[in-house]
Amino acid sequence: MTDQEIYAGILRKDNAAFTYLYNEYRRMILSMVQKNSGSEDDAMDIFQEGLVAMWTNITQGKFELKENTRLSTYLYSLCRNIWISRLRKVKPGMTIEIKDEHSDLMDVDDQEEQYTLIRTLEKQLLKLNEACQQLLKQFYYEKSSLKDIALSMNITEKTAKNNKYRCMQSLRSYYENRTDDER
Amino acid sequence: MNVEDIQKIDEYIQGEITFDELSAYAQTHNLEDLEEKIAWVRRAGIAVEAQGVRDQIQQIMSRADEVSTAKQTGRVISMKPPKWIIGIAASALIVLAGYLVFFGENNYDNQFAAYEYVDPGLPVVMSQSDNYALYDALSYFGEENYKVSIEKLSAMQAEGADTDTISFYLGASLLYEDQPESAQRQLQNVLDTPSSKFTEKAEWLLVMCALKSDDVPGAKSHLNSIVNQTDHSFHGKAKELLGKLNRE
Numbered sequence: 001m002t003d004q005e006i007y008a009g010i011l012r013k014d015n016a017a018f019t020y021l022y023n024e025y026r027r028m029i030l031s032m033v034q035k036n037s038g039s040e041d042d043a044m045d046i047f048q049e050g051l052v053a054m055w056t057n058i059t060q061g062k063f064e065l066k067e068n069t070r071l072s073t074y075l076y077s078l079c080r081n082i083w084i085s086r087l088r089k090v091k092p093g094m095t096i097e098i099k100d101e102h103s104d105l106m107d108v109d110d111q112e113e114q115y116t117l118i119r120t121l122e123k124q125l126l127k128l129n130e131a132c133q134q135l136l137k138q139f140y141y142e143k144s145s146l147k148d149i150a151l152s153m154n155i156t157e158k159t160a161k162n163n164k165y166r167c168m169q170s171l172r173s174y175y176e177n178r179t180d181d182e183r
Numbered sequence: 184m185n186v187e188d189i190q191k192i193d194e195y196i197q198g199e200i201t202f203d204e205l206s207a208y209a210q211t212h213n214l215e216d217l218e219e220k221i222a223w224v225r226r227a228g229i230a231v232e233a234q235g236v237r238d239q240i241q242q243i244m245s246r247a248d249e250v251s252t253a254k255q256t257g258r259v260i261s262m263k264p265p266k267w268i269i270g271i272a273a274s275a276l277i278v279l280a281g282y283l284v285f286f287g288e289n290n291y292d293n294q295f296a297a298y299e300y301v302d303p304g305l306p307v308v309m310s311q312s313d314n315y316a317l318y319d320a321l322s323y324f325g326e327e328n329y330k331v332s333i334e335k336l337s338a339m340q341a342e343g344a345d346t347d348t349i350s351f352y353l354g355a356s357l358l359y360e361d362q363p364e365s366a367q368r369q370l371q372n373v374l375d376t377p378s379s380k381f382t383e384k385a386e387w388l389l390v391m392c393a394l395k396s397d398d399v400p401g402a403k404s405h406l407n408s409i410v411n412q413t414d415h416s417f418h419g420k421a422k423e424l425l426g427k428l429n430r431e
Contacts, residue, residue, distance in 0.1 A: 013236060015322050016304075018243050048240050055236045059229060121230035122237075139193075140228040141235030165186040171227055 003071045010058050021051060025072055028102075029079050035099050036083065046086070050079035053115040062111050069106070077106040078115075085112070124174040132167035139164060188214050192224045246326060295394050298424050300387055300417075301327075302355050305348075316344075321352060329356040347373050351381035358388055363395040383409075387417040390424070403428055 001009070001020050009017025026047060033043035054075055057063040063074060080098060125133060131153075138144040138152070150160040184192075195205040209217045304325035320335035336353040354369030370392065373385035386409055393401035406428070409421035 013232075013239065015239065015243060016325055018240050019247065019326065022240075022243055022247055044244065048237065048244065051240050052233055052237050056229060056233050059232070118226065118230050118233055121226060122234050125230060125234055136231045137235055140231035161190060162186055165189050168189055168224070168227060169184075172223065 003065060006071055007058065007065045010055055013055070018051060021071075021075065022047070025075055028072070028076060031101060032076070032080060032098075033083055035101075037087070038083065042083075042086075046079050046083050049082045050075055052119075053078045053082065053112070056115050056118050057111045060114065062114055070104075073102070073104045073106055074108070076102055076104075077108045078112065080105070081108055081112045120178065121171070121175055124171055124178060127174045128167060128170055132163070132170065135160065135163055136167055136171075184214070184220060188212065188220070189224060192221055193228070195221065196225055196228065242322075246322070246328075295391070295424070298420060299391060300384070301359065302352075302384060302388075304352070317348070324352050324356060327359075329360045332356045333360060345372075347376040347379040347381055350376075351379075351385055354385065355388055358392055358395070361395070363392040367392045367396075383416050386415070387421070390421070399428060 001017070006017045006020060008014075009020075029047040029050065030040065030043040033046055034040065038046070054063075054071075057078075065071070080100070084098060125136070128136070135149060135153070138149045139146070144152075146157050146160045146164070149164075150157040153160065155163070191200070191205055191208050194200045195202065205221075206217065208214070214220065304321055316335065316339055320332050320339065323329075323335065324332040333353065333356045336349050336356065339349055340353065350369045350372040354366045354373065357363075357366035357369060367389060370385040370389050373379050373381045374389075376382075379385070386405060390402050390405045390409070393399070393405060403425060406421045406425040409415050409417055410425055412418065415421070
């Protein structure tokens with residue numbers, strides 16, 4: 001797959017694009033994390049985070065594919081930053097030096113910040129009840145209409161609309177009242 | 184923000200109304216700090232989507248691991264045989280290779296592998312898929328895990344779902360799993376569906392099914408049908424293969 005095809009696939013949340021990235025770059029991330037005091041599980045966790053961060057930034061238009069940019073470099077840089085942040089949490093105040101096999105790196109600090117904001121919200125979502133999580137997932141992730149959601153949940157369209165509003169309000173309230181640890 | 188406010192903002196984010204229309208709504212309904220409210224709803228929506236993408240990626244990763252574990256456990260542990268066995272085996276291989284070169288007309292892999300067409304599968308997009316079962320089955324097809332795609336697509340058919348998409352991917356999976364007779368039945372279903380987008384690919388896979396079953400007349404009949412359609416996407420390949428079969 002070319003970078004353009006992968007980029008378009010990520011925007012469409014296409015399984016083939018994610019599968020390709022996983023198969024192609026799994027070893028690269030595994031090696032980076034393992035060479036920098038992480039385990040295989042850490043590496044897979046970071047890789048998953050990196051892929052979600054990549055989707056989030058591409059979807060929000062924070063990252064665009066240009067002539068001189070490579071998606072592999074972008075993914076590597078995101079995973080690297082996420083791993084550094086994780087190490088900093090475990091060892092606060094310590095200087096962290098990453099041993100890199102890749103000299104080609106991108107500055108993704110701003111983008112990591114954007115992603116952290118989304119990640120914080122994502123964590124608050126898990127506090128919602130299951131019905132709320134399901135409804136919001138159907139509406140925002142699966143792009144189902146309120147009519148279809150109402151049908152699948154055996155409720156009226158008006159109830160679906162009201163429930164969606166309540167779920168969004170609860171999410172906002174959890175987000176605004178989150179603890180320092182969740183920031 | 185009330186129920187309608189969020190609804191209108193969502194309509195704007197999804198491109199159903201313009202910013203001017205949303206601004207007009209905001210003015211008449213005293214909705215203040217519109218930009219900030221749009222940003223909040225957009226972020227919340229992306230967070231929900233991100234969680235869905237996270238689940239999707241997790242599934243892909245565990246499936247990929249399952250496939251790699253299955254491949255590893257299926258590996259044969261080799262034992263070093265005595266030299267005389269190696270000698271006999273080597274002679275047998277030479278005889279077998281000679282046989283295949285001179286008498287191997289019916290050997291599919293040897294003769295027709297170059298004409299095989301492996302369908303890459305449809306791009307599977309969860310958010311655009313109304314049917315999770317199909318999405319799930321096609322994900323396995325895309326990963327070339329045909330055993331599981333056969334299981335899942337057959338189960339869908341057994342439950343009454345009967346579309347040309349299911350027939351095509353079930354037929355292709357069966358063919359790739361060396362079950363050409365069962366594959367033929369499914370691919371024939373595709374040809375019986377008027378104006379199916381899978382017709383041309385199904386016609387070509389039927390050629391492969393016939394060859395795998397050593398049914399050369401059947402293969403020629405399918406090939407003739409393709410050759411007669413000059414705009415068929417497999418026209419060139421069909422012409423070449425038909426010529427090869429006619430020469431033998």
